[in-house]
Amino acid sequence: MSASTIVPWVIGNWKMNPTLSSIQEWTEQFGQCLQQAAISEEQCHIAVAPTFIALSKVQADFSLYSRKVHAVAQDVSRFEGTGAFTGEVSATLLKDSQINHVLIGHSERRELLADDTDVLRQKLTNALQTGLTAVFCVGESLEQREQGVAEQVVLQQICDIASVVSDTQWESQIIIAYEPIWAIGTGKTASAQDAQAMHAKIREGLKQLTSSGDKIAILYGGSVKPENAEELATCADINGALVGGASLKADSFYKIAQAFAQAK
Numbered sequence: 001m002s003a004s005t006i007v008p009w010v011i012g013n014w015k016m017n018p019t020l021s022s023i024q025e026w027t028e029q030f031g032q033c034l035q036q037a038a039i040s041e042e043q044c045h046i047a048v049a050p051t052f053i054a055l056s057k058v059q060a061d062f063s064l065y066s067r068k069v070h071a072v073a074q075d076v077s078r079f080e081g082t083g084a085f086t087g088e089v090s091a092t093l094l095k096d097s098q099i100n101h102v103l104i105g106h107s108e109r110r111e112l113l114a115d116d117t118d119v120l121r122q123k124l125t126n127a128l129q130t131g132l133t134a135v136f137c138v139g140e141s142l143e144q145r146e147q148g149v150a151e152q153v154v155l156q157q158i159c160d161i162a163s164v165v166s167d168t169q170w171e172s173q174i175i176i177a178y179e180p181i182w183a184i185g186t187g188k189t190a191s192a193q194d195a196q197a198m199h200a201k202i203r204e205g206l207k208q209l210t211s212s213g214d215k216i217a218i219l220y221g222g223s224v225k226p227e228n229a230e231e232l233a234t235c236a237d238i239n240g241a242l243v244g245g246a247s248l249k250a251d252s253f254y255k256i257a258q259a260f261a262q263a264k
């Protein structure tokens with residue numbers, strides 16, 4: 001397998017949105033889009049990360065589709081198992097609810113919710129040991145990009161987790177999402193060239209850490225929308241997208257998935 005044969009992932013990160021009634025509308029509309037023009041699982045993996053309280057509903061709604069659409073958790077506790085940890089949801093409990101994927105290290109959690117390197121290692125360790133696949137997010141700030149240290153920052157974020165990921169886990173349980181912070185929710189996307197350049201560096205870095213470096217999907221995130229998805233999808237090392245705002249509209253999200261399905 002080479003990077004160009006990786007089946008892309010298009011994942012919607014709904015963040016602290018939407019209401020249950022809007023989810024109902026979304027899942028109906030997305031189902032209609034899939035009925036009108038199917039996207040096969042061989043062409044593109046599709047997933048959505050709702051809030052914890054909506055995970056079961058989304059899972060139930062998606063089970064009515066003719067293809068798999070995964071429900072992904074937006075976070076996982078750094079505490080494992082079950083116990084007296086008010087407000088927390090462990091990897092064990094996610095797995096128990098048939099949730100198999102989780103976002104870890106999103107910049108909003110790093111910046112606003114004190115997810116530092118130690119916490120992220122604990123979360124990742126629990127997720128991987130429980131058999132979850134982690135979508136591990138990395139990305140530099142605008143200041144770091146302007147200082148010319150973007151690559152260094154991103155590669156360091158990946159090296160930070162190397163001590164808790166085994167070779168087999170890299171191969172089957174890790175997806176990387178590169179999300180430059182300055183492109184998140186701002187309407188500013190990294191140009192396809194800049195994104196590809198960073199993805200190629202990430203791929204090189206991964207190859208130094210694991211023999212599976214060529215098999216790991218590297219997603220781009222940051223103001224992905226139908227208008228820029230096609231160009232991003234044609235880049236050799238961009239194996240999908242982590243979509244925020246545009247994933248809240250079923251038709252926009254469908255078009256992004258279609259762009260990746262058709263380009264790969």
Ligand code: 13P
Pocket residue numbers: 013106179183184185186187221222223224242243244245246
């Ligand atoms: P936007 O697509 O809204 O920029 O958000 C990206 C993101 O943070 C996905 O995790």
